[in-house]
Amino acid sequence: MARGDVRNICFHGIGTPGRTIDDDEARYWITADEYLRILDEIATWPATVVSFDDGNASDVEIGLPGLLERGLTATFFVLAGRLDTPGSLTSQQVAGLGAAGMRVGSHGMDHVSWRAMTAEVRRRELVEARDVIAAVAGEVTEAALPRGQYDRGTLRSLRELGYTAVHTSDRRLATDGAWLRPRFSVTRHDTPQTLVQAALVPPPVHRRVALEAKGLLKRWR
Ligand SMILES: [Zn+2]
Known part of the structure; x- marks a missing residue:
């Protein structure tokens, strides 16, 4: 494992959704038992950062107690429009x-x-949403990309607006302190073992190069 590698693990929903979700979202909902099993596993990993996307109620009802019991912390990427x-x-x-x-x-x-x-969407998504969240939580400097999607313009806008870190869903290791931070999003098909394979065991060099090339392509298209 290279020095400076960080494993970013991202959760979405835990337990039963309290709102209507589509199939795409359903993929990222896991049971409370699985969540705790995964937390127990990643609590033993070096340089691992936990985050939650989408601002589901389960973040605080199930996610937070699990973190606190294990002395872990996380970043919660909240959707301003769903508060x-x-x-x-x-x-x-x-x-x-x-x-x-x-x-x-x-x-x-x-x-x-x-x-x-x-320009209108950019303002609503990157400026107004940040203002809404900052009004309740204090200063907001980091963002997570909805649906993991981005292009060169997205990243340029985020930089211009002063975001200090941007979290993707590119399923590869991140570099400590980097501005763009790939994450492994946990799906309902994941177990502690699949995450060990994906994030802890270093991928073969050819796969790592392929994943990095994919990230490069996203940044430039
Ligand atoms: Zn999301």
């Missing part, structure tokens, strides 16, 4: 995350792709 709606985190819950030792970032407003944004 205080059924099945999602309340403003009050988000406001309390800091006191619990957690960090809060932006996942935008409406969970739409950040590729090829119009």
Whole structure:
């Protein structure tokens, strides 16, 4: 394992969704038991960073207690447009995350792709959403890409707007302190063992090169 490698593990929903979700989202919902088994595993890993996307109510109902019991922390990437709606985190819950030792970032407003944004969408997703979340949680400097989608324009906008870190879903190791941070999103097909294989066992060199090339392509198209 190369020096400076960081494993970023991202959760979405845990248990039963409290709102209607589509098939694409359903893929990222796991049971509470599986969540705790995975946390027990990754709690033993070096340089591992946990995050939650989408601002589901289960982040605080199930995710947070599991973290606190293990002395772990996480960044919660909240959707500004879903705050205080059924099945999602309340403003009050988000406001309390800091006191619990957690960090809060932006996942935008409406969970739409950040590729090829119009000026209007860019403003709503990258500026207004950050303002809404900052009003409840304090300063927000990091973002996670909705649906993991981005292009060169997305990254340029995020840089111009002063985001200090951007979290992708590119399923490869990240470099400590890098601005663009790939993450492994946990799906319902994952187990502690599949995550060990994906994130802890170093991939063969040819696969690593292929994954890095894929990331490079995304950044340049
Ligand atoms: Zn999302």
